Amino acid sequence: MCPSLPPRPTRSPSLWQRWTYFVQTVLGLLFRHPVTGTSIIPVLPDGTIVLIQRRDTQRWGLPGGFVNWGETLATTVERELAEETGLQLQRLGRLVGVYSAPDRDPRVHSICIVIEVYASGQMQVRDALEVMAVQAFSREALPIGELSHDHDRQLQDYLEGLTTLA
Template sequence: MKVPAFFAAPLQSTLNLWRIGKTVMGIIFRHPITGTSIIPILPDGRIVLIRRRDDGLWALPGGMVDWGEDIPSTVCRELVEETGLELIKIRRLVGVYSAPNRDPRIHSICVVVEAEVQGSMEIQDKLEVMEIQAFPIDALPKEPMSHDHSRQLRDYLSGLTTLA
């Protein structure tokens, strides 16, 4: 499909900025960024997912660990920011995912946890999240999901603790 000329220049400019930005981040950090994914479980057993605004795909809530923050604090903060839900407790470590291509934006290491949550689902970060929904385990969305979240959910549902 051919892109109309009036879109081509801005699109190419945006792509170039993205490539430059990724290169600069790689030079500055030279190490992967640490983040979290959360498998939020409501009292009725449903799993809460978000639909990301950037790619339109279903995803687990989560995000990058802020400077001076530990993983449990990140889990609590990201749950509130993306779903409005309150963390009751982290039940278990599902895995640590570190493949360089698991996140299309940057090389990141993701610590995935199962979390018992409560409260009312409400989008807090409308720039990042466009929808929140709770799914029974037998009705989870089919692939593809954002990032490597399909694998993370499969590993969780299989009872695995993964180092990948």
């Protein structure tokens, strides 16, 4: 009978192994995880809701965009509102929902946090690369059924007073 060998001492990972793990983790975060963004439902003092006409789809949709590194969601909402509509944030309203279906945005898998805001100011296109037009709609005149991405659902959930996790 052969004597059993003593257990082999475990080694700590080499610098190369740690670097490889780090790079794989970062690439996984960048390319295999959804990005976070927001859709904004801007309500003007007269109760109308502001939509943008998107340059990429030529359809109306909610303003919004991706959260930049180092930003809070509230900062993103304020920045995107100003960039895409020219309006100023007066105050945040309610959380309408969180939408995370992998196919909700044809560009990338994103998690979209939809927030109602109360806004004021002069509507104007500031980001002509993304936005063709900005317009306020009464609730009855909203082009529901013809909006870009999944904004029909987001706006319908808002109008029905729902808070959605989808």
